[in-house]
Amino acid sequence: MFAHPVDLIMEKHRRLEDEASDEVASEPTIEEARLYRSYNLLIQHVPLVKSLDESGHDTALDGLCANLMAGSANSRGDDAGKMKAVIVTWLNAAHGPSDPPLRENSKDERGFSNIITGGLLRPAIIRTFILDGNTDYTVTAQDWPAFCYANNNCNLDNIQDGLFRGPLLVKAFKFLLTCPSLVNDTDMEPLPSKCKKQATRSNVSTLIGLKSVSSGAIAYVALQLRFSLSDTSSWKSEDSQFDNQEFYYAIVDYFNDTPGPKAEEHVKELLAWWNTGIQPEKWGSADCCSQCDVISFENGGAAPRP
Secondary structure: OOOOHHHHHHHHHHHHHHHHOOOOOOOOOHHHHHHHHHHHHHHHHOOHHHHHHHOOOHHHHHHHHHHHHHHHHHHHHHHHHHHHHHHHHHHHHHHOOOOOOOOOOOOOOOHHHOHHHHHHHOEOOOOOOOOOOOOOOOOOOOOOEHHHEHHHOOEOOEOOOOEOOOHHHHHHHHHHHOOHHHOOOOOOOOOOOOOOOOOOOEOHHHHHOOOOOOHHHHHHHHHHHHHHHOOOOOOOOEEOOEEHHHHHHHHHHHHHOOOOHHHHHHHHHHHHHHHHHHOHHHOOEOOOOOOOOOOOOOOOOOOOOO
């Protein structure tokens, strides 16, 4: 969701030039590897990009890329608006009214100035509440928020335990990417076996071609959830000292760049947990609850609809 399609195409061109060169190509940087992985996902879901590029139809390609970016931005904005309102309903139902009270049409009372939203935004390894403006601890994208964990707390002896199994994260995923009938206050553990069919329109996951829960989809939902809990009024790459782009890629890298066999097995089990509970193969037709493009063809997701 942070890369422009043109950048993905240029990375493909760079690699072709390296292959044609007599010089030994340097090892791709982390950014270059991300771009190329995203490029392959892009052409998988939007093969017209590759066709226009290889045939030299630059004007048409530029127009397509512009439309993809516009669709991505519009989808992200739609999702943010819906999450802004519904998160208040969820939090009030789970925790009761907060002080200051949360409002659906305002974000002024959110973030670290509110004990409920602040408690969910705090780094899970920090047990105490972080007041807004507290300079003793700077929250960064490398700190997993409490909402990422089961029970909104981590095991300090094993910080992997329960990570990315947070009930609010699961609820937000269902709300944005599946169907409204899955979003209720009692379906967090265990996850439901199937989604009831309620309408003739395809749900978001079907429309965007999401066949299974991916690292990019989880990262996108986590970012939307964090934004809805924060007091930031507009979407931007950096929120104060918190880098949203770094947070997104930290989640994607957690799943995709495992340091060894044990970590790889852990990630497989985690994704299996998501897919067993969410069961994307049974989503079928349901209420279309979002205009989300998931992650704009990055790291395991799908391209936005035309």
